[in-house]
Amino acid sequence: MLRLEGVSHSYDARPVLRGITLDLAEHRIGVIGANGSGKSTLARTLNGLVVPDEGRVTLGEWDTRRHARHIRRRVGFVFSDAANQIIMPTVAEDVEIGLRALRLGREETARRVDTLLERYGLDGHRDHPGHLLSGGQKQLLALAAVLATEPEILVCDEPTTLLDLRNTRMVHRVLDTLEQQVVLFTHDLDLLDAFDRVLVVDDGRIVFDGLPADAVDHYVKLMDDR
Ligand SMILES: Nc1ncnc2c1ncn2[C@@H]1O[C@H](COP(=O)(O)OP(=O)(O)OP(=O)(O)O)[C@@H](O)[C@H]1O
Ligand SMILES: [Mg+2]
Numbered sequence: 001m002l003r004l005e006g007v008s009h010s011y012d013a014r015p016v017l018r019g020i021t022l023d024l025a026e027h028r029i030g031v032i033g034a035n036g037s038g039k040s041t042l043a044r045t046l047n048g049l050v051v052p053d054e055g056r057v058t059l060g061e062w063d064t065r066r067h068a069r070h071i072r073r074r075v076g077f078v079f080s081d082a083a084n085q086i087i088m089p090t091v092a093e094d095v096e097i098g099l100r101a102l103r104l105g106r107e108e109t110a111r112r113v114d115t116l117l118e119r120y121g122l123d124g125h126r127d128h129p130g131h132l133l134s135g136g137q138k139q140l141l142a143l144a145a146v147l148a149t150e151p152e153i154l155v156c157d158e159p160t161t162l163l164d165l166r167n168t169r170m171v172h173r174v175l176d177t178l179e180q181q182v183v184l185f186t187h188d189l190d191l192l193d194a195f196d197r198v199l200v201v202d203d204g205r206i207v208f209d210g211l212p213a214d215a216v217d218h219y220v221k222l223m224d225d226r
Helices: 039-045 068-074 091-100 106-119 135-148 165-177 212-224
Strands: 002-011 014-024 028-033 054-059 075-078 153-157 181-185 197-202 205-210
Touching: 002 039, 014 039, 014 054, 014 205, 028 039, 028 212, 039 153, 039 181, 068 075, 075 135, 091 106, 091 135, 106 135, 135 165, 197 212, 205 212
Parallel strands: 028 181, 028 197, 075 153, 153 181
Antiparallel strands: 002 014, 002 054, 197 205
């Protein structure tokens, strides 16, 4: 289980996370909050992309400060701009590169690439450069490439922000079906209905922690008062 204990972080002496303590145990956790409230910074602490100035983030006995590589293998991360994650000459290679770390051998790797491309409707694009895919397809490719590495936990930072409604729904359908734990940072409030738990971030603090409908109410009131 991911655990945050007294996590604080500043950029250039400006506090962005302020003493956050959390146990992230539920299967589906949403995180919402205003622009600049600290969500992406919080998301990045979960797999060691950001190591907090104070406090610690652990996964079981592993600490992001000391075992970043180990944690990154277990906590997959999906960015809102999937183009960041598409680096190889072809779609198939983008999925394959994630698989390499698992050292499965050539045949098993090829079999898994095929399975993932088929599952995410990308098999017709396997030899195309990833950057020619549509926004939604790029996001699905980024998801497929991260899931290829078989993380235990998937952290998604606004994975649908650049997508139209159809592709947003497609990405959410994929996230829905995953066995993995998902921690989803999003502005798509109505897609959190079925989540187990939703956190509201404001000015670097968790100001609400509870059921989706109550969290959304809290967030809306918070914004109404500004
Ligand atoms: N690498 C960085 N260097 C300096 N300041 C940063 C950096 N990353 C984020 N910040 C600042 O930290 C604050 C929180 O940013 P963060 O990206 O965590 O917010 P957010 O809640 O994800 O916002 P959004 O909803 O717009 O994505 C912002 O004021 C931002 O300018
Ligand atoms: Mg953000």
